[in-house]
Amino acid sequence: MYLPPHFAEDRIDVLHSLIQHHPLACLVTLEADGLTANHIPFLIMPPTEDAPFGTLLGHVAKANPVWQNTQEVLTVFQGTSAYITPSWYEEKQQTGAVVPTYNYAVVHAHGSFQSIDSKPEFLSLLSQLTNYFESARQLPWKISDAPSDYIDNMMEMIVGIRIPITRLTGKWKTSQNKSVQTRSNIAAGLREGTVTEQAMAGIIESQLFE
Secondary structure: OOOOOOEEEEEEEHHHHHHHHHEEEEEEEEOOOOOEEEEEOEEEEEOOOOOOOEEEEEEEOOHHHHOOOOOEEEEEEEEEEEEHHHHHHHHHOOOOOOEEEEEEEEEEEEEEEEEEEEHHHHHHHHHHHHHHHHHOOOOOOHHHOOHHHHHHHHHHEEEEEEEEEEEEEEEOOOOOOHEEEEEEHHHHHOOOOOOHHHHHHHHHHHHHEE
């Protein structure tokens, strides 16, 4: 990924936070017939001695050959993004020499698959995933709510995967190359927009006086 230094984000807690809030990844693998992309939700686990950048947990259909890939894979987590009109730029009033752009935050995680063969460990993984995604609900659904034989049958059709992260890269292209006044103008303009645009405004505002 092209990454100018002023757009680089390397704080692991910030990168993990984006993954937690935007867990659906574009998983890119190199297969015999070329590059393949699959869209898979992942749970990010904290760093450990063996995986200093954290570990991704997920599952795929057993019929999907991607889990048999033995090469390095890339998972792309797309965070908040927003169109930026040059009408907000301080320079527009001064010289008019401005053009639009697009702001975004993204995390790239590299690693290799480890399939989870132990049934207790696989069931634990599924419980972790379910509990995380159900946590905001007033009455969270639990795996134990379903008949055990049904769960056993479903588990036969999927494969648990673990990706210890070997390289974690963040890019926050959020107008850091603009003046404080222009960034303030951009944030103010975004505040009047959609929920997504307001989220981008929050990112820009948080960086103004770093």
